[in-house]
Amino acid sequence: MASFSPLVLSIAATSFVTFQCLFHFVSPWISAQFCPGYRRLSPRHTVEWNSRTVSTFHALIVGLFCLYILLFDNAVNEDPVWGDPSLVKINVAITCGYLISDMLLICYYWLAIGDKFFVIHHLAALYAYYYVLSIGMLPYFANFRLVAELSTPCVNQRWFFEVLGYPKKSLPNMVNGIAMTASFFLVRIAVMPMYYTRMYAVYGTEPFYRVTFGGRCAWMGPSFCLDIMNVMWMHKMARGCISVLRSPGKHRRTAFIKVWGVVLSSD
Template sequence: MISVMAVSRKTMTLGIYQNQAELLVKNYLLSDPIIPYTSVLGGVVACKVFYDLVQLISTFYFTSYNSLTKVQRIDWNNRGISTLHAIFISVMSLYFVFWSNLFSEEHLPGLFTFRSSPLSTFTLGVTVGYFLSDLGMICWLYPSLGGLEYIVHHSLSGIAVAYSLFTGEGQFYTFMVLISEVTTPEINMRWYLDTAGLKRSSAYLINGVVIFFGWLVARILLFVYIFHHVYIHYAQVVQMHAVGYLLVLVVPTALAIMNLMWFGKIIKGLIKILAKKQ
């Protein structure tokens, strides 16, 4: 009887602590005015935690990791974070753009360009935290982790996402652009295979083909759709603040140009690989 009462007290105590923790998260960490700041901080902290986890796992389970140079190991760890973030933001962006009713013109009244929610804001905050972390790493080890084009890409993306995060404007188009992150895991896999000495393997070729089609859909055709959507809904876009209006027009255009340049390199690389296989 005494043991049952003791277990009951422990259960009640745990329940009280759980309720207090939930209230703390709801009322403070995820309260509307604080979400942008806590999510950005959470994104930065998550990057550090995952960096250390990737380093720890790679040390014990990947024999080629320990033979890499210091810069290569940093790049390896950094790409692990990049892959995890890409999976997270791609899934969330697809959800908000195609499945959520948040930006639906049929289910909710008002202009979709001014809509946001705690979850959408939190998601963008995590992405801003990632861009800050990754941009810091690129600048710190410049140009080992990427040249000027990476700095321009991250800066433009970070500014646009941060604007949507703190103002709540244009989140729909921000998520549409972020869908393009679906190609990042394949790009990182290409680097991993190359670093592991598997550049002539079938896996490298298959990954190259996946990159080609993924890039074509997510970074070429998707941006054509974005420009078409902006044109059709220009009456709503033009009512945004001047800064948001310019970001909706300028950032996708600049990223589209960079995507076309990179796509040209992807085509040349794929042709070279296919020629060697024949």
């Protein structure tokens, strides 16, 4: 019977405690120190603010680790089904600690941040990661899905601007909107051909048939469902950008000139 290694369990437990501390202590203190608007938030918004702060921190840590593994972990890249999953297990264990922590907070603060979709999402992710952490199968594909976390910081930043009262057409909001759309496209849409090409390449091979039926279901089913939703969300984002670009008004045109000026000057 498959089991978790002591290292995996300790990393997941440390991750859980760390994210709980970030939510209850670190985020409230830092936010109050550096963002005056935080003190004026309602209790409900304060809970969601701290939750999104933790989400952003997790996304940056795990997302950057994912890129490192994709670029430099030859064992996983050469054998995407059964390659040495050591680094991937560390990354996935961090994520599992976060998911359990976040799910606990969602249930405890249900009136503020309760969402059935997120509970289902977290449970489905934990089910899929069980096979990675216990058996070590499909490390490349498990790691690849986590790259999508790199679009999370801009999504959260959009909410921060909204709750702080920034106008939708303000320069910070528009710069973040462009960054959000671009990052979402790059890490969720543009990478699809690479992901499904690797999936097609291993389908029907001997390593593929060594994957348990439950592992295949946890791998393929969620992948297709998530990417269908990603395409729908991308379509919605693109329509929003086009709508703003086509909208009349000197103020909006001037704002976009400023936005692109900031983007180009940063290159």
